[in-house]
């Protein structure tokens with residue numbers, strides 16, 4: 737029996753388009769409000785250290801405007817911790833960040849950075865922010881999340897999304913096993929990265945998943961079909977897979 741699966745819409749790339757011109761439009765807050773209307777259960781925004789898309793002002797405006805929960809994606813730095821504590825979003829997803837990368841490549845090495853993450857996770861948790869760790873579907877990383885007391889993990893689906901054939905089937909098995917292991921240990925399991933209309937169904941069918949976070953594809957699809965219809969269609973595909 738599978739439970740409901742929430743859809744978090746990542747609106748970073750609305751800001752990417754805006755910032756390409758250095759003007760005020762399109763506004764990611766407007767996109768967040770439209771996404772809410774289309775049935776998004778939450779909005780995700782990643783304030784990168786280089787501010788290449790979402791800005792500090794966007795986070796302040798999203799916090800003030802949204803009625804659904806904000807999932808604040810952040811690197812494990814003192815600066816980002818300070819911003820999270822100031823805005824107190826519903827959730828904070830800790831992601832690895834490299835300045836030169838095009839997007840979040842690979843999961844957080846929670847197992848290799850336990851000492852560094854310990855205080856950060858505790859500070860967020862103490863502030864009532866639901867902490868999630870963006871990790872690879874790997875038992876070592878799940879164990880580290882448990883040690884750190886993170887209530888949520890988000891499994892990185894990037895490799896699944898990139899490959900096809902046998903490699904994709906093997907990655908789907910890894911994701912399925914990781915979701916089962918984490919859920920058995922009381923961790924809430926989310927997933928995301930690279931999900932599209934074509935590849936979402938097998939992921940949405942993993943019974944232990946509680947939430948998918950999807951951005952880049954939906955913002956691209958919005959150019960052709962509009963943001964609301966694109967989100968509604970993704971929602972329908974997710975629901976059909978449960």
Ligand code: PXP
Nearest residue numbers: 840870928929930949950951952
């Ligand atoms: N989840 C996390 C933790 C991410 O970092 C991202 C990308 O910013 C996503 C989900 C969404 O990935 P995509 O934009 O490829 O749908």
